[in-house]
Amino acid sequence: MASLPIDTAKFTGIICAVPPAPRIANRETGQLRVDRDTGKTMYQVGLCLMSGASADVVTVNVPGEPNGVQLGMPVAVRDLVATPWENDGRHGVAFRAAEIRPLSALAPAGKGAAQ
Numbered sequence: 001m002a003s004l005p006i007d008t009a010k011f012t013g014i015i016c017a018v019p020p021a022p023r024i025a026n027r028e029t030g031q032l033r034v035d036r037d038t039g040k041t042m043y044q045v046g047l048c049l050m051s052g053a054s055a056d057v058v059t060v061n062v063p064g065e066p067n068g069v070q071l072g073m074p075v076a077v078r079d080l081v082a083t084p085w086e087n088d089g090r091h092g093v094a095f096r097a098a099e100i101r102p103l104s105a106l107a108p109a110g111k112g113a114a115q
Helices: none
Strands: 013-022 024-026 042-051 054-063 075-078 081-087 090-096 099-102
Touching: 013 054, 013 075, 042 075, 054 099
Parallel strands: 054 090
Antiparallel strands: 013 042, 042 054, 075 099, 081 090
16 A cells, blocks of 8 residues: 655654664564664653644654654654555554654754644
């Protein structure tokens, strides 16, 4: 299925709700999941996406460790996409980003929304 780009500038805020953790490919061996394109270890981060009076927490996969991202921290997300999936009668949406960074690392405080 096609990936759907998400315009993160439309959110009023994006906050780290679950700190980054490496993705496990094989629970028996402890082998970590690796990005096919970059060869970097895949990490998952729980992000709270806020828009007006509503908020949703989604798990976002990202290649490489999102350095400096901590619980409760405002973050910037680059190239966020949603990919619908279906497998053996189960279905859902997978989220992936090219990069997740602490918002303060990209711009001084008060300089616009997450990118």
